[in-house]
Amino acid sequence: AAAGLCPWRALLVRRGGALRLLCGSVRGLAAGPETHFGFQTVTEAERREKIYQVFESVAKKYDVMNDSMTLGIHRVWKDILVHKMNPSPGTVLLDVAGGTGDIAFRFINYVRSVRERQLQQKLKRHQNLSWQEISESYREDKFKSLGDSQVVVCDINKEMLKVGKQKAQHLGYSEGLSWVLGNAEELPFDDDKFDVYTIAFGIRNVTRIDLALEEAYRVLKPGGRFLCLEFSHVSNPLLSRLYDLYSFQVIPVLGEVIAGDWKSYQYLVESIRRFPPQEELKAMIEDAGFLKVDYQNLNLGIVAIHSGFKL
């Protein structure tokens, strides 16, 4: 429809989807509401398709690229998120856009170590038990190394889930872990199901953030916690310039050299700039019904953790 309105533009067709060039704000009505894909303006449907293709393309090199781009610092950010969560055995976590499993694995490790400490303390206290009773308690606890904790990893992209499952198998994670294909804007879960909802470096890629936040509210139990780890805005002017320089000059080059994919990483740095800053995101989380919403800047705002509660 837009092509008819702008006949002097060429239509670039790529992979079946039509990439339409827009003339200012004049667009065909059938095209749907406008949104952004990096610095381009596209329809919501186009954006979803393009983002799906980006992650399909980067899935295999996702972890390598994360390490290269952030010089391994993303691992620290994710550790901080799980520490902030401070899960105890019995916590049920939903990790949305969890793709390759980084948060899920950290959650499992954390809960396991908490569990081990609990068991040790329990044994210390039961000094007067007979050997029979001690060995029984060992047996019973052995099968519950996670103590009823569970993590459900939900992602919209099959390739990312595939990589995550392979990683889990390779690293030996199986208990208490499940993988679900699903859309953050419309989660395939019932209401009031989870203790914690996390979304790490995923909410930026959601087309309707408001819907995702509403869904998060819905599936959390009362008292449940929402945690979001995402790239945010740097207010310090010097750091901001250095960060921009690094993002726009170096990251797409890394993408080309390591993953053979310039465009996906160009999208990545553009999408970071397009994402709402800390206060705006906080307001959106509050709009969804969460209370005691707060955020914590990491690395002067390069990354922020937003937290809210369903009370």
Added chain:
Amino acid sequence: GRACLSHTEPRVRDGRSGEEEEEEEEEGCYQPYPGHIPTSPLQKALLATGSAFMALCDPYRHDMVAVLGETTGCLALPNLRDKMKHHPEGYRILQERPRIRLSTLDIARLRGLPDGSLGREYVRFLEDNKVSPDTRMPPKFVDDEELAYVIQRYREVHDLMHTLLGMPTNMLGEVVVKWFEAVQTGLPMCVLGAVFGPVRLSARKLQVLATELVPWAIRSGRNASCVLNVYYEQRWEQPVESLRKEIGIFPPP
């Protein structure tokens, strides 16, 4: 290809990082050719370094060799283009822009040509080494569209170089062809490939390389006229021997 902005960004990044967007006009999309990615000089430098390193570490990353060629060819490519412009056949190639692709080649007809002809030997080379002309990367980082064609032509003609030089696609054969191409084109990527390629060869092969093959490749490269000035698509029937003589390539050892 990369879509362009239809509106300016409210929060425009600094000049450095905004170079890619600034190069595109707001009204329309000027992209020199489909697949072109605009890059700043800093990015070209980073790409050149990164791709050189990656190509050395993982020789199967042909895309990195391609990127290296594009980002370092700023002197050699205009040189080649001028050589082509000043030669009648080269000039015609620049005008007509022929492409060597499976869709444009009539493989069955070429196979039917007599043994020893360029077409027959080329098809034999493709089949023996199980390669296809369609695996050549299209250029992305060359900013001038005519130079982009020149590098594309150079890539597509590479298999014909193998045929004319009688070299297979193993590491040794590739290195020999790189030496020839380095002398012929002056492309830094060829020079780097020629110098660092042998690193992975055994001592015996290195000896053969150093004593016989490389000297022959250099001599042929210097003696031969520019290989990009040959309209190969119009010479399938010509015997390889006669074409070698015409260009000035000495018979392989």
